Amino acid sequence: MFMIDPLSRTAIYEQLVEQLETLILKGAVQQGEQLPSVRTLSIKLSVNPNTIQKAYNEMDSRGLIYSVPGKGCFVSMDAKERLIESTREKLPMLDSLLARLKLGRIPKLTVIEHVEMVYQGGVSV
Amino acid sequence: MFMIDPLSRTAIYEQLVEQLETLILKGAVQQGEQLPSVRTLSIKLSVNPNTIQKAYNEMDSRGLIYSVPGKGCFVSMDAKERLIESTREKLPMLDSLLARLKLGRIPKLTVIEHVEMVYQGGVSV
Amino acid sequence: MFMIDPLSRTAIYEQLVEQLETLILKGAVQQGEQLPSVRTLSIKLSVNPNTIQKAYNEMDSRGLIYSVPGKGCFVSMDAKERLIESTREKLPMLDSLLARLKLGRIPKLTVIEHVEMVYQGGVSV
């Protein structure tokens, strides 16, 4: 369910957050669904429980999941909606990346091809 | 010449590297040209000299600049070429960003608009 | 009789204690009256029996209820009196809350309005 690269420059807990976000967006994890417990996941991923906890906390504070002490962590009912709404904030990243590609002589056509490919249902991330 | 945002979450030395890259790509800094000395730049930007040094080291190790002991740092003669060549390595970033935008319900048309805008010379970064 | 919010950050057993306290103070539960059994209540509220037991234990140790083995739990004859007496212990909470409201620029008039409203029989909790 989760794939962790301990050598990556991005923190483990951030990898978890990002992956859980895409799982929610893809519908692979339904709203209201219970997430794997901190301990279970920590063992499966051979990662310290504190690290899992930190990832869950982060998402909790963003309202994407909620945790009920003694019961478990659950996906918020409006998690997907929240994520969709916040996506527009990523457009500036697109702009700066495109500008860099343009300077690097990547032809517009190549970029458009990538857009088409991804949006034709092609690329999974 | 350089604009540093000390509050940004991206490290200062990375900001310097990125900006120098775009300056080279834009031709604002010519190949062979001498770069400001570490001390000069550290004072101008009120940034720790170590930080400047780190940025220069990073670019040196990538062959984009070279330092002549006792004289200073200079832009490599093939800096621009190297940068252009390495740009293709950034395409996977584009793919994953596009996939995220798609999941976040950003319409393809919106993305295309951004591509057009940037490639029509619109956006400067 | 009881309303439990399993998503609340306050523990379920504390919700039960607080509600039972106000029921006693309001006279909705008379002194000497028998309380629902742990099992009954746990089913009605779909809450773990241990949780109900914990709430009852808490109130027992405070002398608000007493349990007769084999018969059930009963409200102490002096429960209401005890609760009223212990209320003064809550005044420091009022002070610190007021201090925080003052720092947060809540006007005195607004606070007074709330006092009036509650004491005019307005607010039920």
Next chain:
Amino acid sequence: MFMIDPLSRTAIYEQLVEQLETLILKGAVQQGEQLPSVRTLSIKLSVNPNTIQKAYNEMDSRGLIYSVPGKGCFVSMDAKERLIESTREKLPMLDSLLARLKLGRIPKLTVIEHVEMVYQGGVSV
């Protein structure tokens, strides 16, 4: 500057957050001011650095402070404003507390006296 009660039921990091909030509201800590470093504070309070870090993180994510890796943590320029704006969210707590006091036979006059006392600049928290 900070007072920690390790025996309190409220978590240490929450005690820190609350105290820092009141310090900001009182103006004892100015906006833009640098906070004590994680390590320094952890030694002064004989608390684990991670705990201090957690408190700082919490306030960072709420926009009350910002941290610059390698430099330190600083109070946000709009910290006080944010805190004042969020104070209204505490009014429901006032209502429920007042309702409990009323049930516990605390006379309205007594409550009003406390309000007057605090708002006449009396109580420091």
Next chain:
DNA sequence: GTGGTCTAGACCACG
């Protein structure tokens, strides 16, 4: 069993 907090101690990146 669950989540939450805390300590101790380590390592990294940044300035």
Next chain:
DNA sequence: GTGGTCTAGACCACT
């Protein structure tokens, strides 16, 4: 020096 992350292991409260 700074903040940030991670591990290991412990304890607590709640269900």
